[in-house]
Amino acid sequence: MVNTAATSASDRILEAAKRVFLLKGMAGARMQDIADEAGMNKAMLHYYFRNKEKLFDVIFREASSQFFPRIQSILDSELSLEEKIRKFCSEYIDLCLKNPYLPLFLLNEVNSKPEGFIKKLWKNKDSPFSQFSKAIAAASPGLHIQPGQAAHIFINMLSMCIFPCIARPIWMAANDMDESQFMRFMEQRKTEVPRFIIASITK
Amino acid sequence: MVNTAATSASDRILEAAKRVFLLKGMAGARMQDIADEAGMNKAMLHYYFRNKEKLFDVIFREASSQFFPRIQSILDSELSLEEKIRKFCSEYIDLCLKNPYLPLFLLNEVNSKPEGFIKKLWKNKDSPFSQFSKAIAAASPGLHIQPGQAAHIFINMLSMCIFPCIARPIWMAANDMDESQFMRFMEQRKTEVPRFIIASITK
DNA sequence: GTCTATAACTCGATAGAC
């Protein structure tokens, strides 16, 4: 009744938790930080999410689903291979620029999970990765793609889109870049990376 | 006198600290874990390194100097550009395979350092990154390298060598790989990545 | 130098008033 504010308490907690967890990770985050960020006190976090781990799980799942499934929809589209590559690079570079802490957060937390856990991210379905690899292989007639190379091409694409964003502080410092120079550099990459990939394939 | 063992106490602490810090990061590591790993008790860690932060700093510096300066020596060599690329990829893939937690550890901790800190890694010298970029630009006569592309080529190379190692758990799960299959995949990349880069340049 | 014991503190979690 009273809470006609833009967001409910639990939503404000989730937003705050996302900021703090993505920045500091599970181990580095403090419930107090999240409470401060959300403008309320610790007891509220426990009232809504019971404990830190459950709150973290919600954030982790949300972050995962924001990052991984996009691959699928691009894959399923009716575009040509070259168009798929262009679209993929453009979307993933944008995603990383708009969520600077997302990739490193996911890589970290996946690394600290027990073995079997990761496979559950894709349940019984094929992983988007292996599907994309197959799509590249299938689209290869006329191109110079050797069997077994599809996987390399795919992870090359992922690497060139994502890595510069996670190495951003080092890259900026090493090249004396400011914020806007880095942004321009990454904008260039939306065309440079596809050009690079396609050149190496069609040579 | 007595300690004719292979390693001194402080060395054993450093080795243990490296394992624990690289695996769990500053926030996730426990002094008790390090003590256990080193086969002694917590008081010893404080005796030799005063506190957790100072111990961490030693590890961080060592890890940094293990990772970054190699670029320089390859750059300074008298090899052709193509040979430099091949050597760089081969060495960095090996480095990452032999130190699986090193790249993610550095990326994480660099991200959580205050702004100005990073530049101090290269003191007053040019960063190896910008130097390598210049070398690629200088070696470009006869190749199809546009001005401003050198930086892209260089970070492409870094990305394709390092990223697959930090995304290893996801990549293995997504492709149903076991340990030895992944190792073979990365061995292939020592030639695949240079081939990929050179193809895109000489097209 | 090395160990045990413990102080000092941080942090997640709960109890209970409103």
Place this chain on the structure above:
DNA sequence: GTCTATCGAGTTATAGAC
């Protein structure tokens, strides 16, 4: 639902015997 107060476990760090 929201807040204050506090408990109790876990951690860093130190004191002090040997």
